[in-house]
Amino acid sequence: MYESVKTMVMDHEIEPGARVNIEGLARQLNVSATPVREALARLESERLMVKRPNAGYRATDLLDPDALLDLFEMRLLLEPRAASLAAENAGDEELHQLRSIVEEMRRQPDLGEKYSDYRRFAALDQEFHDVLAQAAGRPLLADAVNRLHAHLHMLRLNSAPGSVDATVAEHEHILDALVQRNPEKAAEAMATHLRSSRVRHRPQPPARSRTASR
Numbered sequence: 001m002y003e004s005v006k007t008m009v010m011d012h013e014i015e016p017g018a019r020v021n022i023e024g025l026a027r028q029l030n031v032s033a034t035p036v037r038e039a040l041a042r043l044e045s046e047r048l049m050v051k052r053p054n055a056g057y058r059a060t061d062l063l064d065p066d067a068l069l070d071l072f073e074m075r076l077l078l079e080p081r082a083a084s085l086a087a088e089n090a091g092d093e094e095l096h097q098l099r100s101i102v103e104e105m106r107r108q109p110d111l112g113e114k115y116s117d118y119r120r121f122a123a124l125d126q127e128f129h130d131v132l133a134q135a136a137g138r139p140l141l142a143d144a145v146n147r148l149h150a151h152l153h154m155l156r157l158n159s160a161p162g163s164v165d166a167t168v169a170e171h172e173h174i175l176d177a178l179v180q181r182n183p184e185k186a187a188e189a190m191a192t193h194l195r196s197s198r199v200r201h202r203p204q205p206p207a208r209s210r211t212a213s214r
Helices: 004-008 020-031 033-047 065-089 090-106 115-135 141-146 149-156 164-178 182-201
Strands: 047-053 054-059
Touching: 004 020, 004 033, 004 115, 004 149, 020 033, 020 115, 033 047, 047 065, 065 115, 065 141, 065 164, 090 164, 115 141, 115 149, 115 164, 115 182, 164 182
Parallel strands: none
Antiparallel strands: 047 054
């Protein structure tokens, strides 16, 4: 149920900012209201839903250019530092896990318009950043990186078609620096990746957006 509702949010079937009628959504999905409420609560933890007192849930708004800039500024503060620390502190098992993630990302098809097209790639992308942050050995830093849920919000803007090869190559550069135990190179590789990602995920003109194409 969670994935069904999440797909509707990511594909804008539930429009950004729209109020969610739990009973209506339950009827649409042919389930009781309880699993819908559970799904919405989980999506709230991912900041894809907002629960308002006495008003129920609504889908979060899309990031505007200022909010996207704020998100990347926060990531550029946190994640290069996490990469630097991971180069010093990552264990062999964590490095192996990161390598496995990159290899699986490479096997994914290029991104498409629908959430179903890029769901696995997005999950792997998020996992790479989360595992790297955990490998830094700083729990508060790792928690801050995880709580941004940056990938979900960026992919609601656009799925960045054609970015699989670029993203995988950038992750490989980060991983190479970790394996070399080079903190400076790791931080630089992460910063380069984030700046490139910022360009890839910038909001598209309305006429070319997923919403407008429907």
